[in-house]
Structure formats: C-alpha cells, structure tokens
Amino acid sequence: MTERLFEGADWDFHTLQRITDACEEVALQDLGLDVYPNQIEVITAEQMLDAYSSVGMPLFYKHWSFGKHFAFHEASYRKGLMGLAYEIVINSSPCISYLMEENTATMQTLVIAHAAFGHNHFFKNNYLFKQWTDAEGILDYLDFAKNYVMQCEERYGRVEVERTLDAAHALMSHGIDRYPGKKKLDLREEEKRAGRRRQHEEEVFNDLWRTVPKGASKTRSAISLERRRKLLGLPQENLLYFLEKSAPRLAPWQRELLRIVRHIAQYFYPQSQTKVMNEGTATYVHYRIMTHLHQQGRITDGNFLEFLGSHTNVVFQPEFDDQRFSGFNPYALGFAMMQDIERIVTRPEDEDREWFPDIAGKNDVMGVLRDVWANYRDESFIGQFLSPKLMRHFRMFHLHDDPEERAGIRVDAIHDDRGFRRVRRELARQHDVGYIDANIEVVDVDLSGDRRLILHHRVIKGSQLNETDAKRVLQHLADLWTYDVALIEVDANDKVLREYVVSPRPIPAAVA
Amino acid sequence: MHIIDRRLNPGGKSLENRQRFLRRAKSLVQGAVKKTSQERDIKDVLEGGEVTIPLDGMHEPRFRREGGTRDMVLPGNKKFIEGDYLQRSGQGSAKDSGPGEGDSEDAFRFVLSRDEFVDLFLDDLELPDLAKRKMAQTETEGIQRAGYTTSGSPANISVSRTVRLALARRIALKRPRKEEIEELEAAIADCTDEDERLVLLDQLQKLKAKSKRIPFIDPLDIRYRRYEKAPRPVAQAVMFCLMDVSGSMSEHMKDLAKRFYMLLYVFLKRRYKHVEIVFIRHTDRAEEVDEQTFFYGPASGGTLVSSALQAMHEIVRERFNPSDWNIYAAEASDGDNSYSDGELTGLLLTEKILPVCQFFAYLEVGESGGSAFDLSDSSLWTLYERLRNGGAPLSMRKVSERSEIFPVFHDLFQRRETSQEKAAP
Numbered sequence: 001m002t003e004r005l006f007e008g009a010d011w012d013f014h015t016l017q018r019i020t021d022a023c024e025e026v027a028l029q030d031l032g033l034d035v036y037p038n039q040i041e042v043i044t045a046e047q048m049l050d051a052y053s054s055v056g057m058p059l060f061y062k063h064w065s066f067g068k069h070f071a072f073h074e075a076s077y078r079k080g081l082m083g084l085a086y087e088i089v090i091n092s093s094p095c096i097s098y099l100m101e102e103n104t105a106t107m108q109t110l111v112i113a114h115a116a117f118g119h120n121h122f123f124k125n126n127y128l129f130k131q132w133t134d135a136e137g138i139l140d141y142l143d144f145a146k147n148y149v150m151q152c153e154e155r156y157g158r159v160e161v162e163r164t165l166d167a168a169h170a171l172m173s174h175g176i177d178r179y180p181g182k183k184k185l186d187l188r189e190e191e192k193r194a195g196r197r198r199q200h201e202e203e204v205f206n207d208l209w210r211t212v213p214k215g216a217s218k219t220r221s222a223i224s225l226e227r228r229r230k231l232l233g234l235p236q237e238n239l240l241y242f243l244e245k246s247a248p249r250l251a252p253w254q255r256e257l258l259r260i261v262r263h264i265a266q267y268f269y270p271q272s273q274t275k276v277m278n279e280g281t282a283t284y285v286h287y288r289i290m291t292h293l294h295q296q297g298r299i300t301d302g303n304f305l306e307f308l309g310s311h312t313n314v315v316f317q318p319e320f321d322d323q324r325f326s327g328f329n330p331y332a333l334g335f336a337m338m339q340d341i342e343r344i345v346t347r348p349e350d351e352d353r354e355w356f357p358d359i360a361g362k363n364d365v366m367g368v369l370r371d372v373w374a375n376y377r378d379e380s381f382i383g384q385f386l387s388p389k390l391m392r393h394f395r396m397f398h399l400h401d402d403p404e405e406r407a408g409i410r411v412d413a414i415h416d417d418r419g420f421r422r423v424r425r426e427l428a429r430q431h432d433v434g435y436i437d438a439n440i441e442v443v444d445v446d447l448s449g450d451r452r453l454i455l456h457h458r459v460i461k462g463s464q465l466n467e468t469d470a471k472r473v474l475q476h477l478a479d480l481w482t483y484d485v486a487l488i489e490v491d492a493n494d495k496v497l498r499e500y501v502v503s504p505r506p507i508p509a510a511v512a
Numbered sequence: 513m514h515i516i517d518r519r520l521n522p523g524g525k526s527l528e529n530r531q532r533f534l535r536r537a538k539s540l541v542q543g544a545v546k547k548t549s550q551e552r553d554i555k556d557v558l559e560g561g562e563v564t565i566p567l568d569g570m571h572e573p574r575f576r577r578e579g580g581t582r583d584m585v586l587p588g589n590k591k592f593i594e595g596d597y598l599q600r601s602g603q604g605s606a607k608d609s610g611p612g613e614g615d616s617e618d619a620f621r622f623v624l625s626r627d628e629f630v631d632l633f634l635d636d637l638e639l640p641d642l643a644k645r646k647m648a649q650t651e652t653e654g655i656q657r658a659g660y661t662t663s664g665s666p667a668n669i670s671v672s673r674t675v676r677l678a679l680a681r682r683i684a685l686k687r688p689r690k691e692e693i694e695e696l697e698a699a700i701a702d703c704t705d706e707d708e709r710l711v712l713l714d715q716l717q718k719l720k721a722k723s724k725r726i727p728f729i730d731p732l733d734i735r736y737r738r739y740e741k742a743p744r745p746v747a748q749a750v751m752f753c754l755m756d757v758s759g760s761m762s763e764h765m766k767d768l769a770k771r772f773y774m775l776l777y778v779f780l781k782r783r784y785k786h787v788e789i790v791f792i793r794h795t796d797r798a799e800e801v802d803e804q805t806f807f808y809g810p811a812s813g814g815t816l817v818s819s820a821l822q823a824m825h826e827i828v829r830e831r832f833n834p835s836d837w838n839i840y841a842a843e844a845s846d847g848d849n850s851y852s853d854g855e856l857t858g859l860l861l862t863e864k865i866l867p868v869c870q871f872f873a874y875l876e877v878g879e880s881g882g883s884a885f886d887l888s889d890s891s892l893w894t895l896y897e898r899l900r901n902g903g904a905p906l907s908m909r910k911v912s913e914r915s916e917i918f919p920v921f922h923d924l925f926q927r928r929e930t931s932q933e934k935a936a937p
Contacts, residue, residue, distance in 0.1 A: 016515050024513070039514045047518065050526040065572055067533030070526045071622035075562065094514070101519055162532075170573050319588020328587065397589040399598070401582040408597040414589055427585040438575045463580030472573035 005298045009104035016040065016099075019109045020116065022298055026289045027117040032366050033285070035120040036135060037094040040112065048100050049073050051088050059142050061149035061260075063165055089115035091123040091271070093135040106303045110310060113289035118282030125374045126277070128270035137187030138267060144191040145260045152253050164254050167476035168240060168261035174440055175240030175262040176269045190263065194256060201252065228445075235441040235456075239477065240265070242442050248451070249482040258480075273433045276378045280334015283315060284369070287335070317394065328427075333394075337381070340390050341369060351388055379435075383428035391415040391423055398426045403462075438465060440487070451483040452501075459491045464498060474502040533570075534628065540565045545624070545632045563629075564621045630778065656742045664736025678733040687726040688719040748786040749838040749870075751776060752824050755806065756845035757793045758815040765877040769844030770807055771917045772875050776842055779925065790827055794820035796850075800827065817849045817892060821860040834868040841865065842873045847890025854895050866904055873924055878912035 027033045053070035054060035090096040097115040236242040240262040294304040317332035318324040344352045348360035398413040413419030439458040478485040489497040544563040703709040780787045791806035795813030798820040900906045909920045
C-alpha cells in the first residue's frame with residue numbers, strides 16, 4: 001500500500017515537497033518530460049494580483065499602467081467577478097511557479113503538475129521558445145531593466161521616462177521580429193553590452209568633438225532611393241527597432257528604454273503564438289499525473305473528485321450561443337486535441353488512418369506528443385492535428401461575415417466531409433498571430449525633404465485600423481520620431497484607403 | 513527543487529505602481545470621488561470605497577483592426593448547414609467576437625482605501641487663510657521627563673534614585689553598618705579582659721576608618737532628573753456646531769446641517785490631531801448638548817440666535833483659550849430670527865465671536881426643492897450679508913438639497929489662489 005501524499009485539504013512545506021517529488025517521478029519516468037530545474041514559491045493573493053498586473057513577472061520596472069491593471073483586477077477580484085489564477089509560471093531557468101497560499105493540497109498538486117512540469121516542459125522544448133527566449137537570462141535582464149528605468153527616472157525625471165515608456169508600450173505589439181534571422185536573444189550578454197556601451201560613451205565623451213568642422217556633406221541626390229532604404233533597413237516591420245536605431249533626436253537612454261520594451265515584447269512573442277498548445281500541454285500533463293497519482297492510491301478518491309471539479313471548469317467550452325461564450329477556450333481546445341492525438345495514436349479508426357497516416361496506430365503516445373510539443377505553434381498545430389472527430393465533437397462551423405451581404409452572415413462550412421478542411425484551415429488562421437496583428441511597416445523616410453516617416457498598413461479583408469486608437473499610437477510614434485509621421489492604409493491592389501498624418505507634440509521646455 | 517515561502521516578502525509591491533496610477537488619474541478620480549460622495553451617505557463615503565472612472569484618459573492605445581469581412585469558427589452548431597444565413601442582429605447569431613476586445617473597456621471600477629479616498633476628497637480644500645494660520649502650522653516645545661543624568665541643577669536631584677544607588681554602593685563595598693559599630697562598642701564596654709579589649713578596640717578603629725573611607729552618600733551616587741524638550745503640536749481645534757432647532761427646522765433641514773458638520777469634522781480631523789466638537793442648539797435659549805440630542809432631541813420654541821452666540825462665547829472663554837485653539841464655527845439655520853434679536857446678534861458676532869474664530873460659516877438650509885427660498889432673503893441672511901459687506905470674515909451659503917452639501921462645502925474651503933498653482937499638474 002503506497003503512502004498517501006496528504007490527507008484532507010491542508011498542506012505544509014513538507015507536503016509540497018512530497019507532492020513535487022511524486023509529480024516529478026511521474027513526469028520524468030512515465031511521461032519522459034524534459035524540464036528546467038523547478039523553483040516553487042508560495043505567495044499570497046495580493047502578491048498574485050501584483051504579479052498578474054505586471055504581465056506575470058516577479059520583478060518589473062515601475063509604470064502606472066501596472067497600477068491600473070492592479071486596480072482593475074483587484075476590483076473585479078473583490079467583487080467576485082474573477083477568480084484568481086491558481087498559478088503563474090515563468091519561462092525562466094530555474095522555472096519559477098507561483099502557488100497561492102489559499103489553494104488546497106489537491107489544488108497545489110494540480111498546480112505543480114500543471115505548471116512545474118507541463119508548462120516547464122513546453123518552455124524548454126518548443127522551438128519558438130528555443131529560438132526566441134533566453135530562460136537563463138530573463139530574470140537578470142528584468143532586474144537590469146528595473147534598475148535602469150529607476151536610474152533614468154532619477155537622472156531625467158519621471159515624467160520624461162513615463163512619456164517614453166508610454167510611447168514604447170503603445171508600439172509594443174509592433175516591436176517584434178517575426179522571422180528569425182538574427183541570432184537568438186542573449187539577454188545576459190545584452191545587459192552587459194548596454195553597460196559597456198554606456199561606459200564607453202562616458203569614457204570617450206569629449207566636448208571638443210562638437211567643434212570639429214565637418215566635411216562637405218554628400219549631395220542628397222547622390223544617395224539613391226534604393227540605397228537609402230537599404231541603409232535604413234527598410235521596409236521594417238519592427239517599429240520599435242527602427243526608432244531605436246534611426247530616430248534622429250532620441251537621447252541614448254531613450255533608445256535603451258525602447259530596447260528594453262522591445263526585448264520584453266519579443267520575449268513574450270512565443271507565448272502569444274502558443275496559447276492553445278501551451279495550455280493544452282500543461283492540462284494534458286496535469287491530467288495524466290493526477291490520474292496516475294490517484295491510481296497509485298497516493299491521493300484519495302475525494303481529492304481526485306475535487307481535482308476533477310477544477311479540471312472540468314478549466315476545460316469547459318461554452319457554445320457560441322451561450323452567455324459565457326467568448327471565443328475558443330485555449331485550455332479546452334488544447335486539452336481536447338492532446339487527448340485526441342493520444343486516441344489516434346493508440347486506438348485509431350479508419351478515418352484517422354486516412355487523415356493522420358504518420359501517427360495513427362503508432363502506439364508511442366508520449367513520443368508523438370513530445371514531438372508535437374517541440375515542433376509546432378498554434379496555427380500549424382491546429383492546421384495539422386485537428387481531427388474530423390474533434391470538429392464533430394465541438395460541432396464547429398465557419399461563419400463568413402461580409403458587411404456588404406444583405407442576407408446576413410453566411411455559414412461557409414460546417415463539420416461535414418465537405419467542410420472539415422475548410423473549418424480547420426480557418427480555425428488555424430484565427431490562431432495565426434501574424435494574421436491577427438495589423439501588418440504595418442515603415443516603408444520610407446523622406447530624408448531630403450521634411451523627414452516625414454512613411455508607414456504602410458496592408459489592409460486584409462477590408463479590416464482597417466480603429467481610427468481613435470491609430471491616431472493616438474501615431475502621436476506617440478511621431479513624438480519619438482520628432483518629425484511628421486504618415487500612415488497610409490493600402491489594400492492588396494495598392495489602392496490608398498485612408499491616410500493619417502500626425503505631427504509631433506512640442507517637447508516641453510523642461511527637457512534638458 | 514526549491515520550495516520558497518514568499519509570503520513574508522514585503523507586500524505592497526504594487527503600491528508604487530498604484531500610486532503612480534492614481535497620480536496620473538488624479539483629476540478623473542477626484543471627479544469620480546465627488547460624484548460618488550454625492551450619491552452616498554457621508555459616513556459611508558468616508559469609509560473609502562469604490563469609484564468608477566472613465567478609462568478614456570487612462571487608455572493605452574494599440575493599433576487594432578476592425579470592420580471588414582470577418583471569418584470565424586465557432587463551436588456549438590446545432591442546426592445550420594452550409595449556405596445558411598444568420599440574421600445579423602437577431603439573437604442566435606454570433607455575437608461580436610471579432611478583434612477589438614478593447615471596446616469593452618470604457619469605464620472601470622476600483623476600490624480606494626479610506627485614506628486615499630479622503631485625501632482625494634479633501635485634496636484641493638484648505639483652511640481659510642486667517643489670523644492664526646501660522647500658529648496652526650508651528651509647534652510649541654513642551655518638556656517631558658527623559659530618565660536620569662549625572663549632572664544637573666540641585667533642584668532636579670532625584671532623592672530616591674540617589675539613595676538607591678548609594679545603598680547599592682554601600683552594600684557592594686561592605687561599609688560597616690551602624691549596628692555593628694554599636695555592638696562592638698558595647699562589647700568593649702562590657703569587656704573585662706585587657707587583651708581582648710585591645711583586639712576589639714583595634715577592630716572598632718578599623719571599622720570606623722572604613723566607614724569614613726566609604727561615605728554614606730558619595731557624589732558618584734547623585735542622580736538628577738533629566739528633562740527633554742519635545743515638540744508639542746498646538747494644532748488643536750474646536751468646532752462649534754450651532755443649530756437652530758426651533759419649530760421651523762424640519763428633519764430634512766437638520767439632515768443637511770448634519771452633513772455639513774460631518775464634513776467639517778472630517779476635514780478638521782485631517783488637519784489636527786485633536787478636534788473637539790461642541791454642539792450648541794438653540795431655540796430662544798441655547799444649551800450645550802451631546803450629538804444625539806443635538807440632532808434628534810425634540811425641542812421647539814421661538815428663535816433667538818443671539819442666545820447661541822452668547823453660549824458659544826461663554827464656552828470659549830471658559831474652555832478654549834483662543835491663543836491655544838483654532839476655533840471654527842458653523843451655524844445652520846433656516847434663517848428665521850426674531851426681529852428684535854438682530855442687533856444683538858450682529859454685535860455679538862462682530863465683537864465677540866468673529867475675532868476669535870478662524871472661520872465662521874453660515875449655512876442656510878431650506879426645504880427640498882424649495883424654490884420660495886430664493887424669493888426673499890431671510891432676516892438672518894440679510895443681517896449677515898450686511899456684516900459681510902462691512903468686511904466681517906463670514907462665509908455664507910444656501911443649501912436645499914443633499915447633493916449640494918459637498919459642492920457648497922467645497923466652495924467654502926476652496927484652496928485660495930496663491931496655492932492654486934501648486935495643485936495644478
């Protein structure tokens with residue numbers, strides 16, 4: 001008879017240790033997971049709210065918008081509108097999982113299985129994370145960022161720093177390199193480099209250089225348009241990067257702030273592309289571990305029922321006409337797909353053999369899943385592995401809403417033989433970050449004229465930018481660029497749909 | 513594997529961010545606070561609470577797409593087949609789930625702590641600039657005991673402490689006690705044996721020498737009481753609530769008055785450590801009463817405002833020396849006063865009351881929705897207005913609705929122009 005991990009709902013630190021050991025055994029031996037070292041931290045509800053407000057990070061620079069989110073979350077939490085997340089897990093090495101002190105022992109077990117093993121494995125093995133994130137360096141980098149922002153506030157004033165950060169935040173979603181080409185971020189090196197750069201600037205600073213006569217500048221026409229665009233690295237979709245490198249009047253510390261915001265945006269970019277997979281993986285892993293522990297008799301039937309209660313809530317998918325519906329629940333879809341893959345691998349039907357010849361009946365569930373977890377993102381994952389059975393299960397259908405169409409919203413495809421592939425393609429596309437975000441690029445700078453910065457928004461399916469917001473973001477952009485900024489919305493045929501021109505606000509006299 | 517207990521980490525990490533947010537949203541929050549305070553009981557208001565502010569000023573813009581043709585995959589198809597059309601706005605059709613979730617964020621509620629709330633509530637209010645203003649900010653030095661010291665003036669010798677130390681020293685150094693010496697002397701007197709007598713005499717001599725060497729009280733033992741100067745705030749205030757409870761005052765009017773007094777109380781409480789309240793109610797004679805009686809006690813009769821002023825004057829003379837106290841008075845009345853009393857009232861005010869007051873507010877309360885109110889000024893109003901035009905530092909307002917209380921209060925205590933720039937961002 002194996003020993004129970006705990007009795008009832010209470011836990012202490014010994015219990016947590018036993019739980020972790022038990023989960024680890026299942027995770028490593030039975031599921032063959034490969035994880036970063038774990039660090040588990042117990043925190044209070046307030047601390048959880050706090051972490052929640054600063055994008056889940058334990059240390060972050062100070063900014064009012066985190067205070068806003070805190071106030072917002074706190075209010076809805078107090079009113080009971082929102083339950084707190086049971087856990088927050090950080091993609092770092094060691095992988096840090098936050099547990100709330102209010103959780104029962106069962107919940108702690110669930111959370112440890114979910115975060116410390118599920119998410120952890122995904123972070124360590126998925127190609128996007130491998131490509132883009134630096135788990136070893138992130139915490140040090142955030143620490144650096146926090147201190148750097150603080151120093152800037154002391155030196156240049158809080159208002160100034162806030163202005164720059166506000167602008168950077170507004171452009172954050174367009175501060176990402178979408179395609180790997182450069183080498184992976186090494187944040188620790190990055191931090192050292194920033195330090196060296198500053199030191200170098202201070203060391204070589206010599207006021208005399210200002211007075212050195214400059215040679216006659218080349219005539220502007222000498223630089224051809226092509227060459228100019230090339231020098232500026234245009235077209236450029238990473239607006240923050242472009243500003244950091246090319247904005248003419250930014251102070252060095254402002255460039256560094258843009259850089260920090262850009263690096264953080266980049267760090268979170270893989271997470272936004274893998275919501276379904278990441279949650280699906282974690283949920284699948286916790287489900288396997290909990291079931292295993294229950295079968296071994298290490299948790300009681302009562303505890304297991306409690307677990308099932310929470311689990312069912314998490315993977316609940318309301319239907320489209322339900323009050324609670326707000327799109328696909330990544331937990332529900334992800335978990336269902338992982339389980340479906342398990343079914344296809346072990347008990348395939350004819351349909352599955354036809355749709356998934358590579359994995360159907362392969363019998364090595366964990367081998368297949370580990371491979372999937374490593375090599376896909378939401379879009380490609382859904383595009384490859386959403387099975388007809390699951391589409392039938394969720395009764396998926398595809399709507400096409402054309403405002404021109406008088407008759408209403410057309411049902412384009414449903415879960416039948418004719419519709420499977422179209423539904424699947426459409427759902428995959430909905431999870432493609434590159435497709436969801438507006439496609440905005442810097443295309444040119446009028447260097448010979450008024451230095452106007454020209455951006456293009458490629459309009460897809462007639463979906464233009466929200467005007468109020470666009471103007472505000474462009475205002476921030478113009479303030480950083482310090483010359484006019486023009487955004488032109490063009491459709492696929494290069495037809496101009498709308499044009500915005502924004503001038504920078506005068507810089508207050510206070511700026512030194 | 514590490515398991516770390518972070519619960520004991522210093523909390524309030526978000527405090528800084530929260531304050532930044534409040535600072536940024538200050539004008540918005542202030543507006544919201546005022547609005548909230550009009551809708552609720554003052555007592556509740558001052559407990560802090562939830563306010564709703566428009567998110568517009570706090571909006572964080574992002575590029576986001578909207579409109580155009582939309583495609584979506586939804587779960588839960590029950591009856592549709594390919595090629596069906598769904599009514600656009602009817603129920604059963606897909607609700608808007610396109611991009612642009614930011615739309616729902618046009619206002620949000622959050623909870624302010626009591627302090628945050630009251631701060632914002634009273635933020636741009638200030639005590640009127642009057643004579644004792646300066647004194648209200650400074651503190652006098654008081655004196656308080658602070659242990660013992662080895663030097664000082666003879667007047668401050670602490671006898672008990674000195675004796676205690678002396679005793680300790682005598683015991684420690686084994687100074688012979690008086691009884692011992694007396695005993696020895698008696699033994700010598702009784703002694704018949706010469707040799708033994710010499711031995712005893714020798715002993716006695718030693719003891720006497722020792723007690724001379726070790727004095728009963730040594731300068732080392734002496735301790736003085738030490739006094740220290742400590743700042744003592746003179747900032748103390750007394751608030752006089754004068755209310756007319758004659759038959760003409762309705763419950764509604766009393767309620768208005770009460771709200772005003774409460775605001776004043778809270779406001780003063782912010783500025784001073786000690787605020788006393790004196791409740792004086794009057795009909796044709798005045799008496800000092802407790803709060804309960806003040807607001808709810810049944811009393812009725814004619815009206816003589818001067819009686820209340822007289823009572824206040826006496827209380828000030830007895831208990832609140834104007835050089836030590838900041839004195840505030842608020843009078844609430846429906847404005848009726850007996851005709852003959854006018855002159856006496858005016859005299860009392862100008863000669864006795866106003867010179868000692870920091871601030872004297874007159875609040876004329878009227879019936880809810882009372883429009884007759886504006887037709888002619890009451891006798892008291894006319895009187896006070898005359899005084900004010902003559903230069904007396906009186907503030908006066910008329911109020912007939914609950915929601916007006918705060919604006920009126922705000923109006924009375926509005927920060928004066930000099931400090932206004934400071935408040936502006």
